[in-house]
Amino acid sequence: MKHVIALDVGGTGMKAALLAQDGSVLFEARRPTGREHGTDAVVAAILDFATDLAEEGRRRFGVAPLAAGVAVPGTIDERNGIAVFSANLGWRDLPLRTLLGGRLAGPDGTAMPVALGHDVRSGGLAEGRLGAGRGVDRFLFIALGTGIAGAIGIGGRIEAGAHGYGGEIGHVVVRPGGPPCGCGARGCLETLASASAVSRAWAEASGDPDADAASCAAAVDAGDDRALAVWQRAVDALADGIVLAQSLLDPSTVIVGGGLAEAGDTLFTPLRAAVTERLTFQMPPKVVPAMLKDTAASLGAGLLAWDLLSMEVTA
Numbered sequence: 001m002k003h004v005i006a007l008d009v010g011g012t013g014m015k016a017a018l019l020a021q022d023g024s025v026l027f028e029a030r031r032p033t034g035r036e037h038g039t040d041a042v043v044a045a046i047l048d049f050a051t052d053l054a055e056e057g058r059r060r061f062g063v064a065p066l067a068a069g070v071a072v073p074g075t076i077d078e079r080n081g082i083a084v085f086s087a088n089l090g091w092r093d094l095p096l097r098t099l100l101g102g103r104l105a106g107p108d109g110t111a112m113p114v115a116l117g118h119d120v121r122s123g124g125l126a127e128g129r130l131g132a133g134r135g136v137d138r139f140l141f142i143a144l145g146t147g148i149a150g151a152i153g154i155g156g157r158i159e160a161g162a163h164g165y166g167g168e169i170g171h172v173v174v175r176p177g178g179p180p181c182g183c184g185a186r187g188c189l190e191t192l193a194s195a196s197a198v199s200r201a202w203a204e205a206s207g208d209p210d211a212d213a214a215s216c217a218a219a220v221d222a223g224d225d226r227a228l229a230v231w232q233r234a235v236d237a238l239a240d241g242i243v244l245a246q247s248l249l250d251p252s253t254v255i256v257g258g259g260l261a262e263a264g265d266t267l268f269t270p271l272r273a274a275v276t277e278r279l280t281f282q283m284p285p286k287v288v289p290a291m292l293k294d295t296a297a298s299l300g301a302g303l304l305a306w307d308l309l310s311m312e313v314t315a
Ligand SMILES: [Zn+2]
Pocket: 170, 171, 181, 182, 183, 184, 185, 188
C-alpha cells in the first residue's frame, strides 16, 4: 500500500505515523526527543526514527514510503526545508530536508521527497482536513498550551504569511501595558489565556503552588469564586483575541485546541458567550473544540508529504 512517513518533533517527544493517501493512519509510534542530550543527539534521533519508520513501512507493505513530512517547532523556512531556529531544541539553520532526504534515499541514491512544516500550522492543516474543520473553507485554529499559537486555514491549506509568522494570535496585544511576554511586548494574548498563564494565575489566587489550569477548571465547575475570576479573565482575553481575528479574517469556524481546551464546556460555554457579546457587525463564528488532540501535527506533516507528491505530479 502506498504510504508516507509523518513525524512531529516536539520539545519532549516525537509522534510518528505511516499515513495512507486518504489520511488514514496505518501505523503509529512515539519516542522521546532526547533534548537533554543536546541538539546533535536530537537531530540523530529524528533521522534514526525516520529510518526505522521507513523500514517498518517496507516490512508491512512491501514498498518504501513515497515521501516524508516532518513538523518542527520554532521558525522554519518551508520552501527550502530548513529548520531556522528553535529555542527549545537548540538548532539554527538546520537543513532538515536535505539531511532526511539523503538518509532515506532509495537504493539508486535518489533522495526521498521531504516536506518540512511548522508544528502548529501542520496541526491546523490536519484539523482542517481530517478533524473539526472538515468541510470548512475558512477557519482559525488556536492552540492553548504553554503559549498560544494559531493557524489560518483557507481553502484546504494554511496561510503561513510572507515570513512564516501568519496566525500568531498569541502575540496579539489584548491588554496594553499588561503582563510581560516572552516576545518582548506586554499584554499579549498568551500572557493571559494560555494554559500556563491560567496555571500561574490560579496558583497565585489559590495559594497552592502546584495548582494548574486543570485544577482551576475543576474549581470553576465546583463554583469556587476565586477560580471563576481567574477563568473569566482568561476567557475575556481569549474572546478579545478571537473577535480581533474575526474582524480581520472572517472565518466561519474557530477551532480551539491545546491543554486548556480539554476543559470542554467549562471553557466553550463562557467563551462562546463572551465572543457573541463582543460582536457588532461581524458574523459569529462557530467556536468548536479541536478533534485530533496531540496527533494533529503528525497527521498534518503526513498531509504535507502527500501534498508534495501531488505537486510533483502536477509540475
Ligand atoms: Zn508576545
